[in-house]
Amino acid sequence: MSKVDKFYEAKNLFQCPKCKKKIRFHGGALVCKKEHTFDIAAKGYVNLLQQTKSFKGYDAGFFKSRRAFFAAGYYDHIVGEVVDTACRFLGNMEAPVVLDAGCGEGGYSAAIEAAFAGNGVAGQVLAFDIASDAIKVAAGDDNVKWMVADITNIPVKDGVVDCILDVFTPANYKEFNRVLADNGYLIKVVPGSAHLQELRRAVSDQLQNKEYSNEDVTDYFEDHYELVSRVKCTATRELSRENLVNLVRMTPLLFDVDKSRLDLSGVTEITIEGEVLVGRKK
Ligand SMILES: C[S@@+](CC[C@H](N)C(=O)[O-])C[C@H]1O[C@@H](n2cnc3c(N)ncnc32)[C@H](O)[C@@H]1O
Ligand SMILES: [Zn+2]
Numbered sequence: 001m002s003k004v005d006k007f008y009e010a011k012n013l014f015q016c017p018k019c020k021k022k023i024r025f026h027g028g029a030l031v032c033k034k035e036h037t038f039d040i041a042a043k044g045y046v047n048l049l050q051q052t053k054s055f056k057g058y059d060a061g062f063f064k065s066r067r068a069f070f071a072a073g074y075y076d077h078i079v080g081e082v083v084d085t086a087c088r089f090l091g092n093m094e095a096p097v098v099l100d101a102g103c104g105e106g107g108y109s110a111a112i113e114a115a116f117a118g119n120g121v122a123g124q125v126l127a128f129d130i131a132s133d134a135i136k137v138a139a140g141d142d143n144v145k146w147m148v149a150d151i152t153n154i155p156v157k158d159g160v161v162d163c164i165l166d167v168f169t170p171a172n173y174k175e176f177n178r179v180l181a182d183n184g185y186l187i188k189v190v191p192g193s194a195h196l197q198e199l200r201r202a203v204s205d206q207l208q209n210k211e212y213s214n215e216d217v218t219d220y221f222e223d224h225y226e227l228v229s230r231v232k233c234t235a236t237r238e239l240s241r242e243n244l245v246n247l248v249r250m251t252p253l254l255f256d257v258d259k260s261r262l263d264l265s266g267v268t269e270i271t272i273e274g275e276v277l278v279g280r281k282k
Helices: 005-010 060-071 076-090 107-118 132-138 173-179 197-202 215-224 241-250
Strands: 023-026 029-032 037-041 045-047 097-101 124-129 145-148 161-167 180-191 225-238 269-281
Touching: 005 124, 005 145, 045 132, 060 132, 060 241, 076 107, 076 161, 076 180, 076 225, 076 269, 097 107, 107 124, 107 161, 124 132, 132 145, 161 173, 173 180, 180 215, 197 269, 215 225, 215 269
Parallel strands: 045 145, 097 124, 097 161, 124 145, 161 180
Antiparallel strands: 023 029, 029 037, 037 045, 180 269, 225 269
């Protein structure tokens, strides 16, 4: 299937972000009933944002470094847990639809897509991010439907998603509940208190919150969803100079830090810790 034609498969899932009408696949584009047209790029993604938006720090360099740091294996334990969790909860569905909200460079979606293909699951993976730079890094020779879109106005119909992934990304529970099927799941990954602790210690004089707790975020999650699983994934690994450089460029922790004052010579290893929460609609 071509990088454009793959969107045909998902044509019944989209909704126009401008007028909320149904979208059809027509002439290499997604077109709604009111003729709002969103061209599918040859690289295999579609931009459904009405206005280009970007956030400080989330630029092409951020996503390229994030991809390189992931490729070095530092997040493998979290990616593995997310994939296993998705397969466990979706395993008995015929053709599950997964939506990765705020997918960044797309590593989690690519891994779920590969697991579906490997296990003969006829599922579909849709993934979006507000940063077009993220989607340009993510999109490639695969079957994931990559989109530039906003979490506050998800271009997907009501109730068609079986599993939302929300990994290290802010949530919008109103939109999540709109697009999630009644028996669907939300898999949310939040940083653990030990996440990046070596880096956090080294820059503590420049951080407002010297210690991190995910309690507020997990309480808010439990206000909205019935918690059905919670798993902490932690791994500490040596950090080479090259991977340290990528880490510095790919973490929001350092967005507000004066990089010219950094002394990271003592940071020789790094802990990556995430908690994988699974919720069901209440
Ligand atoms: C820390 S990154 C995590 C990316 C990816 N899930 C990962 O774990 O590598 C947070 C992501 O949220 C995206 N984001 C922030 N606000 C968003 C919004 N309103 N809609 C969609 N994506 C958003 C950013 O562009 C960024 O890619
Ligand atoms: Zn429209």
